[in-house]
Amino acid sequence: MNDPSVTLPFPREPKYGQAEKDAVLQLLDDGHLSEINRGPATNALEAAFTRLTGTRHALSFNSGTASLHAALHAVGASPEAGVAVSPMTWVSAITAVFQAGSYPVFCDIEPDSPNIAATAVAEAADAFSAVLATHTWGIPARMDQLAKATGLPIVEDCSHAHGALYQGRAVGSWGAAGCFSLQESKAVSGGEGGVLTTTDREVYERALTLGHHPARLAAGLTLPELKPLATTGAAYKYRMPALSAVIARQQLRSLPDRMLAAEQNLATLRKVLEECDAPVTWPSIGELSVRGWYGTPLTISVRVPDPAELSKRFKAASIPVRHLYEDWTQAPLLQRPELAARFWPHVARSPYRPPTSEELPNFHKAMRQMIILKVPQILAPDYMEQVGETLATVLARTLVTA
Incomplete structure (x- = not known):
């Protein structure tokens, strides 16, 4: 007996409509596709994300992965202690931990949701310098329980969860920082791009130093310990193209x-x-x-x-x-530290330990x-x-x- 089949086509509208096209054409007419400072396109998008999340600051990046890197750097992810991560996430949320100079420690998910379990975080809290909580498939993670499980800073990976709320409060506002992807498949897209949200001024400025232009650093840095970085920052080129910003702004609407x-x-x-x-x-x-x-x-x-x-x-x-x-925990990059050390040499000197299947039954x-x-x-x-x-x-x- 053959199975029945869905005969109706998947309902969809064009990913980018007239509003996005008009915004792009206006930008082309203006003749400014790159904003080294907080220009009009960047400003409008960042302001929209502060309204979406109820946070004080938003910072645009050229990818969600870059925003995760910046957030983990900003909250002090350490090479001596790892970052708690879920195994049910995209691989970039794992490798961003290496990029930030730390290493992932996999914690099991909840038995009834796709998100990292607060109980698993609590059991190994001494091994962490931060927690990375993905709101997987758009299901809000239990942020109150994670906060109770550890006093460590929590970075929210909101790449699946634009507009989501947990207990009436926007995702991206619960942790020390929230990170949104604007990649093509996401609910809000700029083609590519990312946005970091936070209410902590120090987190905002530390994230700013990682990959933004000195013009923006000079205008935005206020903390005395960070001002010496105004002329250079870390010089990663992480700023968002203006085209991505104007498209994503219309998608938010x-x-x-x-x-x-x-x-x-x-x-x-x-x-x-x-x-x-x-x-x-x-x-x-x-x-x-x-x-x-x-x-x-x-x-x-x-x-x-x-x-x-x-x-x-x-x-x-x-x-x-x-x-x-995929089960990234069993990928060669995560199972063989010498491979990870080719990209991130600090891994060879870190306490990183490849995860085993038995540690993650849920x-x-x-x-x-x-x-x-x-x-x-x-x-x-x-x-x-x-x-x-x-x-x-x-x-x-x-x-x-x-």
Whole structure:
């Protein structure tokens, strides 16, 4: 018996609409595509992110990875003590720790969410100089619990979670710094780019010194211990192109409407799956929290014997699933410190220890049991009903016949 298939096309609008095109053309007409200081394009985007997050400062970068590097540098990530990281994240959130002169220490995720577990952080807090908490797949991490687990600075990786709230408060405002990616696939895109948010002036200025132009350093540095860096900084070229800034600014304007449509689509999908008694559970985010929209994680509540076969059947049925991240903990770069030391020589002298599979049981269970769905950001009830019915049928047939 063949599985049913989703026959309706995935609902989408052009990633970049007329507003983005108009902003780019205006910038081209103005003739200034590079802003070495806090020019109009940069200023508008950074101001928009302070409003989005309720923070005092925002600092633009040419990538989300650069913003993570700067944030970890700014909060004092150390070569003597590592940075707590989740294994369920993109690899750049791990290598940014090396870039900042420290090393990753992997902590397991929660049993009921894709995010780093506060209990795992608390168990090894003495081994850390900072915590990097990713709001994975847009699900807000439990920031209050992480703060209680350790007094160390927390950097939020918000690359999946533009516009998300945890307990009524914006992600990117809970930790010492928040970092947003503006890469093409994200809910807010500049093509490429990143933004750091913080209310701590010292964190802001220390991040500024890593990769911005001396003109901006001279105008922005106020702390006596940092002023000697005004003429050079660290001279990484991390500033955002003006083109990325004006595009992302327009994307921010449409974000609330797109988030609302996605939330309504998810409600439709959930209703169908519940009516079909599909064996799936959903991460709990709480009544006062709002999720971001990069992917929607569902956990299959009965054992999946062959995740690859299930994924194959989802794709054959045109169910809009996206790949889980690789298990980076087992990649050669993370398993063989001599390879990492080719890029970051301090690793050879650090206490870095390659992670083992046994240390991360919740993560490895999630890698077998979790699926990530793409949810449209325009209202599409008919499509979501068809996806829900097809998903439930494929799950039933695959898991019953396995």
